[in-house]
Amino acid sequence: MKSNWKKLSLTIGLGTALILTGCSSDSSANEDVTLTYSIWDQGQAEGMNAIADAFEEENPTIQVNVEVTPWDQYWTKLESGAQGESLPDLFWMHSNEFANYSEGQILMDVTDLADESETLNMADFPEELVELYTTENDELLGVPKDYGNIGLWYNKTLFDEAGLDYPDEDWTWDDLLENAEILTDVENDVYGVLAPLNREEGYHNFIHQNGGYVISEDKTTSGFREDETVEAVQWYADLSVEHGVSPTVGQFADNSNLSFFQSGRAAMGFFGSWMISQLAENEYTNENVDVAPMPAGTEEAVIYNGLANSISAFTDYPEEARQFLEFLSSEEAMIIQGEYGSAIPALSGTDTSFLEAYPQFNIQAYLDQMEYAVIKPYSKYTARWEDVENQALIPVFEGEATVEEVSETIITGVEEVLESEN
Structure with missing residues (x-):
């Protein structure tokens, strides 16, 4: 866990960082952009790359690099990046670590994205997971990726x-x-x-x-x-x-x-x-x-638990990152995640796609247990x-x-x- 002085140090100067962030999207509007999407599970890399490929087909000016860092090094690297305002553009968030990043304006508040999007509806995700990645001030700092x-x-x-x-x-x-x-x-x-x-x-x-x-x-x-x-x-x-x-x-x-x-x-x-x-x-x-x-x-x-996809408040490409987050949370991306056997998709109605990845096992048991699952x-x-x-x-x-x-x-x-x- 980070101490208070570390959290304070992340907050100092953030106003300037956010101003720069806000200006950056205009400069990249007509340029090719590369986003970094950081994850910790090599076993899910193939599925995440498939999602990135599908997104790039629809958005040819935006490239997504999936970066895999093992769990033991992931949080150390992320903490260092937060202190240096050099986080990946998007990355996985875990419930145990959320408190470390929910303060100090480290994560982008995407409440407006969820409110304004024609495809992203938070009611389509498990309510407890949405609450988990929402602050006491009702800031949505991550969109549920999966459940397990x-x-x-x-x-x-x-x-x-x-x-x-x-x-x-x-x-x-x-x-x-x-x-x-x-x-x-x-x-x-x-x-x-x-x-x-x-x-x-x-x-x-x-x-x-x-x-x-x-x-x-x-x-x-x-x-x-x-x-x-x-x-x-x-x-x-x-x-x-x-x-x-x-x-x-x-x-x-x-x-x-x-x-x-x-x-x-x-x-x-x-x-x-x-x-x-x-x-x-x-x-x-x-x-x-x-x-x-x-x-x-x-x-x-x-x-049960679930991961979320979050955006760095320091990203140089906020609009492009929001586009990718919206796609990550879409039916198309969730089904890709399931079919590749990466994880059980969090979006309602897409979790059955996970069954196709492992027909040798009775995976339906996991889906059925959600009727009485406790967060x-x-x-x-x-x-x-x-x-x-x-x-x-x-x-x-x-x-x-x-x-x-x-x-x-x-x-x-x-x-x-x-x-x-x-």
């Missing part, structure tokens, strides 16, 4: 060998544990389910399935005050700690949950829809696995309180403490962060 939620992936071969029925929409926590116990073969390093210390693809789903919450709707209170939250996280941790049907924290340190699954050493795992391309690219998982809805607790629930918990300083939560839960997943024993630490730390936001 979590599915229960399973190894068909291991289920067949054990004579078990595949997971389906009727599964509960009890079904998950019962089948995981049967499928676990520790001697051969095969586990029934993968339950690492992971929030979005892990225990946050179980919290909501048990009637709990992570932070309150008014973003002032930690959900670890609630018995339902504590109970759900303990149940999830016990898959490893008590039941031994999941690898330990130490084992996950040596092998990711993806590597366990792709090597056939796990019968089930929880993976976000953004992981589908990697599962399809791996020869073993492409042939041996499939996906079902998440199992239900006392209720059905699944965490990924977020606030102004999401990453800060997530770190508090994560650090406090490490001894729980190591079997050295219970969730109840560390809950007060989580409550205190999380609520201190939430209070600092106000």
Whole structure:
């Protein structure tokens, strides 16, 4: 997270930068323009380039260069660019980082674009995602690009060998544990389910399935005050700690949950829809696995999130950037995104295009789950309180403490962060 002085430094002199930005579009009106569109996922590069190509066909004087920077370097590079007023013209924005860029006039307010456009209608996107990228002052600083939620992936071969029925929409926590116990073969390093210390693809789903919450709707209170939250996280941790049907924290340190699954050493795992391309690219998982809805607790629930496309307030080509943003948000571009298997398009009515990219998997499960999906918990300083939560839960997943024993630490730390936001 950036400190306040960094945010202030981004604001200083911005008036001049915006004046220059406002003047630049006239000078480029009759000239060829090159926009940089920055993303972090190499797996989506082909689809994003296809969108850029389609846009360039309609706008021959505007070229779009898709720039891929891995996640670990992406935000460092973006922060440096923000401080130097040299951001890419357009770039992906994530809910965890939005607060860092929503202040100091770093992102272009595109509210007027959405209001005036003949094709861009924010009512056609998931309401919670639109709210996520809108400030308290009703400034729209990003248009939703996609959505993703979590599915229960399973190894068909291991289920067949054990004579078990595949997971389906009727599964509960009890079904998950019962089948995981049967499928676990520790001697051969095969586990029934993968339950690492992971929030979005892990225990946050179980919290909501048990009637709990992570932070309150008014973003002032930690959900670890609630018995339902504590109970759900303990149940999830016990898959490893008590039941031994999941690898330990130490084992996950040596092998990711993806590597366990792709090597056939796990019968089930929880993976976000953004992981589908990697599962399809791996020869073993492409042939041996499939996906079902998440199992239900006392209720059905699944965490969902989505990225947005944002424009730099410092771009030299504001009008051209707005043109490309409008195209990125169009039905044509969204369908291209889906057909290339980049991500599930956020625009209403286009998400089914994603099904065509992976006919070998039951991708419909992800689309169906949106009926009861819960937006990924977020606030102004999401990453800060997530770190508090994560650090406090490490001894729980190591079997050295219970969730109840560390809950007060989580409550205190999380609520201190939430209070600092106000």
